Amino acid sequence: MIQIYDTTLRDGNQSEEISFSTDDKLRIATKLDELGVAYIEGGWPGANPKDKRFFQEIRQYALSHARIAAFGSTHAAKTSADKDTNLTELIASQAPALTIFGKTWDIHVTDALKIPLERNLELIAHSLRFLRPHAAELFYDAEHFFDGFKANPAYALACLRTAHEAGADVLVLCDTNGGCLPHEIAAAVDAVRRELPDAKLGIHTHNDSELAVANSIVAVQHGAIQVQGTINGYGERCGNANLCSVIANLELKLGMPCLPEGRLCRLTDTAEFVADVANLRSFARQPFTGKSAFTHKGGVHVAAVRKNPRTYEHIPPEAVGNRQRIVLSDQSGQSNILYKARQYGFELDKGDPFVLELLTELKNREDAGYEYAAAEASYELLVNRVLGRARTYFRIAAIRILDSLFTEDGEPFTEATVMLRVGGLLEHTAATGRGPVNAMDNALRKGLEKFYPALAEMQLLDFKVRVLSRPKNGNDTSGTASFVRVLIESGDRKARWTTVGVSYNIIEASRQALEDSINYKLFKDDQRKLTQAIREL
Known part of the structure; x- marks a missing residue:
């Protein structure tokens, strides 16, 4: 089984739009455990109080499958491993898996650390040997490995050999700048396997060339047994390898299990959950788990998938917990109308006057600027109104909006007055709000909630x-x-x-x-x- 090492809580948290709290991390960790990933990297226990608290609190959770990993670096060049705070905090985290990264590209050693190449090899060896007795599993992330391999292959391989001999269970090859192409990944992984045939390899790619998923899969095909990445591809700059796509491709296309049996169908729910916790809108066009991944709009496409979904779907959407959607637009044909009508409980036939009328209405409205592909609720109302199945709950008799842009407290002031007819009664009410739309919304609710109390929960x-x-x-x-x-x-x-x-x-x-x-x-x-x-x- 391919090991899935999730670093959403650490690498994903480095995305500029994301800042997970400790509670956020705990919630995501439990969700990832339900999905069935092998490892959940919680962060740097020695870097900040928030990550340190995560490792303290996650010990109270009984995870069913995943193992928690703590992340750090090789010890500082001016000190020894046993006196390095970063390494002692890793041990104090009590995480069953410990991961450290070290320099592998010679220019990072000489220009960034400003130490001799031999000293960097000592940092790698001493750090791993110091951690080895305290870790059930020990991983070494070879930072910038692929760039280092292209620039100085002998030294990059020497770093890996040192880590392997010092006790690292998995050597993780990192495309830290995200600039490699798949054939470069393949050649480098093959070279490592020739040099260290008994070493277990992992892959950690970034998406700066939009190849992180492809590079991860190529590495697995050439012998990597662990894939590091993030849910939804969150991460620094252009992000990390998107585990949603990596897992689905490996399991469904290559027959390489990544998750416990029966868990793949939780993938879409996990992707949406993590997006919600991150306070980001889900990417609709994300492969496999996006809302649009199995959505059909063109009439020709819809006509085909109604007969056989395989005509325009590369996998059954249910396999990853997603679903097929048919949307409506000015490109729709009768097949779209028939499909959506069936969704709403109507069995109609091609050529039915209602179908033709609705298709004409749809195209006219889309031409006027309405977009029902993104507003299916409005379309469902339209269908039911034409068929006479939707009640008239209320009618708006009048709305007036009054704006005062300047007030004595310096805040803009908006008031909305509405007149509503509900069941023969005329309701006249007013409300204020933060701008005209909010004021109108408040006034409508104020006038209607006495008749329809359930609106309070909307x-x-x-x-x-x-x-x-x-x-x-x-x-x-x-x-x-x-x-x-x-x-x-x-x-x-x-x-x-x-x-x-x-x-x-x-x-x-x-x-x-x-x-x-x-x-x-x-x-x-x-x-x-x-x-x-x-x-x-």
């Missing part, structure tokens, strides 16, 4: 505005007169959904998206109640 999660600069009806719609598309993502305890609005007035576009979002929440709640009632009959 919240706005994301708000996007896109300028649509194009002529419309012969009028100038460029610059500040442009039409805009507003996408609003909302959610409750059960689901998330996205709605869309389009107008030359950003407040009106926001109103459309907000109204759809509220209606969708009420519509889905009604559907759930109906389903539950049927089950109880």
Whole structure:
């Protein structure tokens, strides 16, 4: 089995957008253990209090599969291994696996450390021998190995030989600058295997040439038994090897197990979980685990996958815990409409007048700037309204927005007044907010929650505005007169959904998206109640 060594908590945390707290690290570690990775690198126990606390607290967790690894470096050149704080903190972490990195590229030794090449070999040997009695497993990360091998192969190999003889269980070859090509990785790994045939090798690649995954796989094909990387490819600069793609390719394409049996289907959930904890939006087009990885939009594609998913899907999406999606746009054909209608519980046939009407409506709306591929909730409402299956929960009679840009406390002030018709009653209310959209949202909720209390659990999660600069009806719609598309993502305890609005007035576009979002929440709640009632009959 290929060992998966996850360094999301250390290398991934070095991404400029990410700063994991100790609690974040503990949550991710338990998720990675559920996925079944072999090693979870927690960080530098000697570098900061946050990482030190992680190693103290993770000892209270009963992990079922993964082993915790602590990370550090060879000892400082001006001291000895037994007096080096970095190494003593590694031992104090009580992590079952210890990983240290050392210089392998001669220019780093002479120019960065400013020590003789022979002294660097001593640092490697002394550090590993000092740690060896305290580590169940001991790994050596050969920093900049591939660049060092190209510049001075004899010295790079000497560093590995020294580490191997000093007791390292795995020699991890690092493409630290991320600039190598697959054929260079293959040649270097082959050379190491010839030089040290009994050594176990690992691979650690960065993505600066967008080849980290390919380079990792090539290294495995040439004999590496351990792959280091991060979930979603997080990491410094352009990131590390994306373990989501590495694991899926090795298991599904090369038949090389990386995870315990039955765990691969947790991959997508793990990728999304780590993104949420990192407070980053998931990358939709990420292979295997992205929302768009098995999404079909063009009519020809949809017609084919409805007959046989293999026509446009290289693996079953369920294998990695993902799912097939059909989205709608001005490129859609009747197959898209039929597929989505079936999703919503309608069995329709090609040529059905409703299908043709809906297809025409969809194309006209997309031409006006609506984007239903990214706002499926608005589309589902559209379908159900045309079929007469969606109730009219409320009608907006009027909205007025008042903005005061300057007040005595220096904060902008916005008030929204709304008039709503609900079940024959006219509700007139007002609310303030942080800007016009927030004020309008607050006023709508204030007027509706007395009729629909469940709206209190709904919240706005994301708000996007896109300028649509194009002529419309012969009028100038460029610059500040442009039409805009507003996408609003909302959610409750059960689901998330996205709605869309389009107008030359950003407040009106926001109103459309907000109204759809509220209606969708009420519509889905009604559907759930109906389903539950049927089950109880």
